[in-house]
Amino acid sequence: MTKTLFIGLDGATFTVLDELTSDLPGVGVTMPFLKKFMEKGARAKLRSTPNPLTPPAWVSIMTGRSPGHHGIFDFIRAEENRGKIYFTLYDSRDIKTETIWSIASRQNQSAVALNFPITAPPRSINGSLVPGFVPWKHLRRNMVPPELYDRLKTLDDFNPKELAWDFDREKQALEDLGEEGTESWVAYHLPREGQWYRIAEFLLNEDNPDLMAVMFDGVDKIQHQAWAFLDPALLKKEPSAYEQRMRELCLKYFRELDTYIEGLVTQAGPDVQVFMASDHGFTSTxxxxxxxxxxxxxxxxxxxxxxxxxxxxxxxxxxxxxxxxxxxxxxxxxxxxxxxxxxxxxxxxxxxxxxxxxxxxxxxxxxxxxxxxxxxxxxxxxxxxxxxxxxxxxxxxxxxxxxxxxxxxxxxxxxxxxxxxxxxxDVPAGTHHPDGVFLAGGKGIAEGVEIDRLDIIDVAPTLLYSMGLAVPEDFEGSVPTSFFSPEHLRFKPVKIKGQTLSVTDGDAEIEEISEDEKDKIMEQLKMLGYME
Amino acid sequence: MENVQHAASTDDIVSRVCSVLVDMTDDWDMDFEGEINRDTFLISDLAFESIDIVQLVVAIEGEFDKRGIPFEQLLMVDGRYVDDLSVGDIADFLSASL
Known part of the structure; x- marks a missing residue:
């Protein structure tokens, strides 16, 4: 029976969400479900990692630890040895602290984790995991459990090519694509989110995991390329035909996202606590x-x-x-x-x-x-x-x-x-802001509460608390008790107990990377043209 | 006798590398219709891209339960990257490295 639903919204920011949950002249309310959810629940800005970036920030959400402890700082990891510099990619083996999926699993709780970055190669969990940021050709072999891919293939419209990252496309996030390219970029992300939604809906319905977690990353990608059509301060009073099309395309994305959120929250049921968080916010550069x-x-x-x-x-x-x-x-x-x-x-x-x-x-x-x-x-x-x-x-x-x-x-x-x-x-573009979002709703959540700002390392203890688990003593954040009703806290006080396991304790198969392997990865990157 | 054992060992490695490739490419929509064997090339036959080679290395290490195999010795010759690799090239390299 699912206790906790966690919806990650990569790069979501109140600048946009407050606008899209308002009744705008000629537009109406773009995200009506989120509007109701926010009105009935609790909210806070969520302070990201010192460099507000996807890998370190999501790993802080997944581990409750700051980058100096969990070890992830960027997409790219570099090593210098006797004057030689090597670039390689961070992956799950570089996370040096235990994830909430592992903490839940070893306490006989089940978890589903979909589309979170730095989760490949996957560690075994009590449940299902589909990593984010993996090309479609290699998605099947990076799922947990191994038979999950065959289960997902039974879904109507399941398409791994739509679901997974297209590296050539995603690396355009910060490029100037021109009008046609930008429109195509935004349109590309619409069906992707639908794929993740259908998988989340399926596993929520079939498996009822104690913790159901899914991340929608299109929010970040679209805001990078189409910020001028989303930031209320940048919207033109008399937009061109292209600008109108782009605005409508962006609104369509968020309308669909709202239906996905509604679908998952509704399916989870009234007894489930729901949390949404972003790894960072957005602003204009x-x-x-x-x-x-x-x-x-x-x-x-x-x-x-x-x-x-x-x-x-x-x-x-x-x-x-x-x-x-x-x-x-x-x-x-x-x-x-x-x-x-x-x-x-x-x-x-x-x-x-x-x-x-x-x-x-x-x-x-x-x-x-x-x-x-x-x-x-x-x-x-x-x-x-x-x-x-x-x-x-x-x-x-x-x-x-x-x-x-x-x-x-x-x-x-x-x-x-x-x-x-x-x-x-020439025109402002979207970039990351340190303040993301943290929302809560459902049974036991305080209604209409707004806290100015929480920290990204507060998300993991909140999710564990919601599942009825103790918060490890070595977590750096804390449960925002203001998010919960006094009755709920009386009935279910926050427990702080025990320690996280070292990554090798939790999964003997994950070993430290040997020097030889590091060299090997460097060579692989050379093949990719990433380094000299 | 030593040579016979080595040959058998290499044949076994060819078989296991082929199994890895068959599993990996199972749903790739390739034009390649033949059987993957010692003479199959990654790029010209199986349409491998660089990222696929990265994944293949990880899969082979999983298959042989060994990390840190010095694949750079296979991927680079005289400071230049090889243009393509056959299953036989990989198997011979593994036979010498494992």
Missing amino acids: TEVLRINTFLHQKGYLHWNETDDSEYSKRREDSNFANVDWDKTLAYCRTPSSNGITIRVAQEPGDPGIPPAEYESFRDGLIKDLESLVDEETGERIITDILKREDYFPGDYMDHAADLTLVLRDHGFVSIRNLEPVVMPR
């Missing part, structure tokens, strides 16, 4: 900061030499820094990291600064970054510069960038070798 160009101008970074070969072009276009590794002292690895890595020599003679000079070097770098200002207003382009020991404490702090940058428009940096350093965008 109005300029591009070419951070590696700035670091080059300041003498920290030296570009790699390129030529006209296909290889060089492909390397230059990749989302991995293309710098001279013998001379560069500080650089940004990936646009999504918004971080600067300082190269510290591991041995005398290695590239990088001597370890003893780290603090003074970093202080100088911070001053240089602070000096980057808007020439007209004097306003700093980089409003916050986060030292990793302050924002990513934990066993895996060393995997974080030395400095994480918060830009004045919350944008992601560019790592391209282009000038000028700061370039205004």
Whole structure:
């Protein structure tokens, strides 16, 4: 019997949800079910991870731990060894703390987890798991249990090609696609969400898991490309025909999403507690900061030499820094990291600064970054510069960038070798905002409660509490008791007890990656054209 | 005698690699209609893309229950990536590496 329904809405933000749950002239209420749900339930802004990004943020939701502890910081993981830099991809084996699926499973609770990132290769759970971010050709072999794929094939309209990530398409999230491309991009995500909904509906109905969790990621993707048609502040009073079509397409997506949410909540029944959360919010980015160009101008970074070969072009276009590794002292690895890595020599003679000079070097770098200002207003382009020991404490702090940058428009940096350093965008685009959403509804949830802000690490303890499980003592967040009615809390007090298992304790099959395997993955990435 | 054992071992590896590929490509809508065997090529016959090779490496490691097989020695020759790989290439490499 399902106790808890968790609906993930990647990138959902109150800026949009409040608009779409309002009765707008000529439009009406786009998300009528969510409107009722929000009115009857509890809500709060949800503060994301210091770099509000999908992998670290969803893993914090899944583990109740911050990135310094769970170990996931970006899509891309990089390693440096004796002057050689290797780029690879984060996967589930890199998560160093226990997930709520595992915590529930070992207490004889069943769980279904659909479309959450960094869940492949899958660990066994007491229930079903379909990972997100996996190409359709490999989805079947990455499901838990192995026979799940054959069950799903019995569904009407089941189409793995629609369901799974198309990497070529998804990497266009931050590209300028033009009018036709943007329209096609948005339209592409409509049937995908329907696929995930039908699977969630099927497993909820057939298996009645104690915890039913599904993530809809189209919200994030559409907002990246179509933010101008969703942010109320950017809507034009007299839109062109294209702009009208785009607005209607976006509204259609959210109308359909509303019916999916309604379908799942209705099917779960009145006794189930329902939670919805996003990994981060959204806002407008109005300029591009070419951070590696700035670091080059300041003498920290030296570009790699390129030529006209296909290889060089492909390397230059990749989302991995293309710098001279013998001379560069500080650089940004990936646009999504918004971080600067300082190269510290591991041995005398290695590239990088001597370890003893780290603090003074970093202080100088911070001053240089602070000096980057808007020439007209004097306003700093980089409003916050986060030292990793302050924002990513934990066993895996060393995997974080030395400095994480918060830009004045919350944008992601560019790592391209282009000038000028700061370039205004022709039209504002969507980017991640630190404040996502956290909603609750159903039996035992306080009605009409609004808390200003909760933390992303509060989601996991809330879900475990809702399932009737104790919150592990080593969780960093807490259950927002204001979300629950006083009667519910009296009848069912929050219990804090026990510890999470280390990942190897919970699943002996998941081993540390050996050095040889790391090398192997690097080679695989070379095959993909991701690195030199 | 040693050579005979080696040949048998390689045949077994060919068989297991073929099984992995048959399972992996089961629902791929490929034009390839023949039987996957030692002479089958990943890219020209099975229309593999780079991401599929990544997944194949993971699947082979699962099949042989061993991680850290130095696949870079198979994928790169003289600093350049190979254009294609046959099942036989993979089996010979595994036979020498396992």
